[in-house]
Amino acid sequence: MREITVATVQMKPALGELEDNLVKMSDFVSKIASQQKVDLIVFPELVTSGYELGVRFTELAQRIPGPSVNVMAQRAAEYGVYIAFGMAAKERVESVLYNSAVLVGPDGELVGSYNKIHLRGEERMAFREGFRLPVFETEFGVLGLMLGWDLAFPEVARAMTLDGAELLAVMANWEADEMEEWRTFVRARSYENGLFVAAANRAGEDVTLNFGGESMVVGPGGKTYAYLETPAPEPEKPEAPEKTDEKPEDGEKAPEKAEKKAEPKAAKEAKPSQPPEGFAVARFDLDDVRRHREDRQTIQARQPSVYRALVRRY
Numbered sequence: 001m002r003e004i005t006v007a008t009v010q011m012k013p014a015l016g017e018l019e020d021n022l023v024k025m026s027d028f029v030s031k032i033a034s035q036q037k038v039d040l041i042v043f044p045e046l047v048t049s050g051y052e053l054g055v056r057f058t059e060l061a062q063r064i065p066g067p068s069v070n071v072m073a074q075r076a077a078e079y080g081v082y083i084a085f086g087m088a089a090k091e092r093v094e095s096v097l098y099n100s101a102v103l104v105g106p107d108g109e110l111v112g113s114y115n116k117i118h119l120r121g122e123e124r125m126a127f128r129e130g131f132r133l134p135v136f137e138t139e140f141g142v143l144g145l146m147l148g149w150d151l152a153f154p155e156v157a158r159a160m161t162l163d164g165a166e167l168l169a170v171m172a173n174w175e176a177d178e179m180e181e182w183r184t185f186v187r188a189r190s191y192e193n194g195l196f197v198a199a200a201n202r203a204g205e206d207v208t209l210n211f212g213g214e215s216m217v218v219g220p221g222g223k224t225y226a227y228l229e230t231p232a233p234e235p236e237k238p239e240a241p242e243k244t245d246e247k248p249e250d251g252e253k254a255p256e257k258a259e260k261k262a263e264p265k266a267a268k269e270a271k272p273s274q275p276p277e278g279f280a281v282a283r284f285d286l287d288d289v290r291r292h293r294e295d296r297q298t299i300q301a302r303q304p305s306v307y308r309a310l311v312r313r314y
Helices: 018-034 052-062 065-077 148-152 154-162 176-193 287-296
Strands: 003-010 040-042 082-090 097-104 111-113 135-137 140-147 168-171 196-201 216-217 223-226 276-285
Touching: 003 018, 003 196, 003 216, 018 040, 018 065, 018 276, 040 168, 040 196, 052 082, 052 216, 052 276, 065 097, 065 287, 082 111, 082 140, 082 168, 097 140, 111 140, 140 148, 140 154, 148 168, 148 176, 154 176, 168 176, 168 276, 176 216, 216 276, 276 287
Parallel strands: 003 040, 040 082, 140 168, 168 196
Antiparallel strands: 003 276, 082 097, 097 111, 135 140, 196 216, 216 223, 223 276
């Protein structure tokens, strides 16, 4: 058995406040690791900076390794845990920025990084696309890193699976009005590839965007091992009926009791609940990956020679 414990953190980063966000991340690591022995902690995409920064990414992007990576590497060494998190990264050429995922290890060293390949919307104005899909050997198994919209592309998870990945750490800024997609894609990537998916999606809002949370850990076959649920919205109470003290004039009959009551106003439409900050923890056996794949034979039954259209542009 290869039992491991993984935590996915659902955090609301303060927009543009690197130091504050690193302090909050450190607090999460301390809280999680003090409650149980944990092997991997996954934070959301761009968690050190927030999402809607536009040209300010040029000011806040850091090298890998660099100050932010060093802080989280210290936390990883302090608690003996792997930590995966998203950040804005820059190359030696200052104008080249990437939306990156970083993995640091329990020895306090940088294990590796991944630059997001599938950029969406305004991300294309700030970042350059990555061009590699690395996987990383860890003490517990082979790990792949994914960011945000990468989750919507089955080729990403499949390529990492064929390179040996048994667990995917997904760091995301998935929006609140697209949560049905989020839930479907997380489970689909697990079903398709017979592996574990630890998906950390952020909470809160930036300038114009609201983010949907629902961080989770899903296993081979789509089984949910941990899930950070958003509370159901509570409808507002209807307003009390209006009272009337009017008296009938001389010679008039008093109105019937039913007529004296004012119609109650309809309950106001419930406001959507905001996803909470917090974390979801799951313990599972990575050997279930091998057992599931041997049982289902999905990976083994592939026919690569007939998939040539997959690498053709649309």
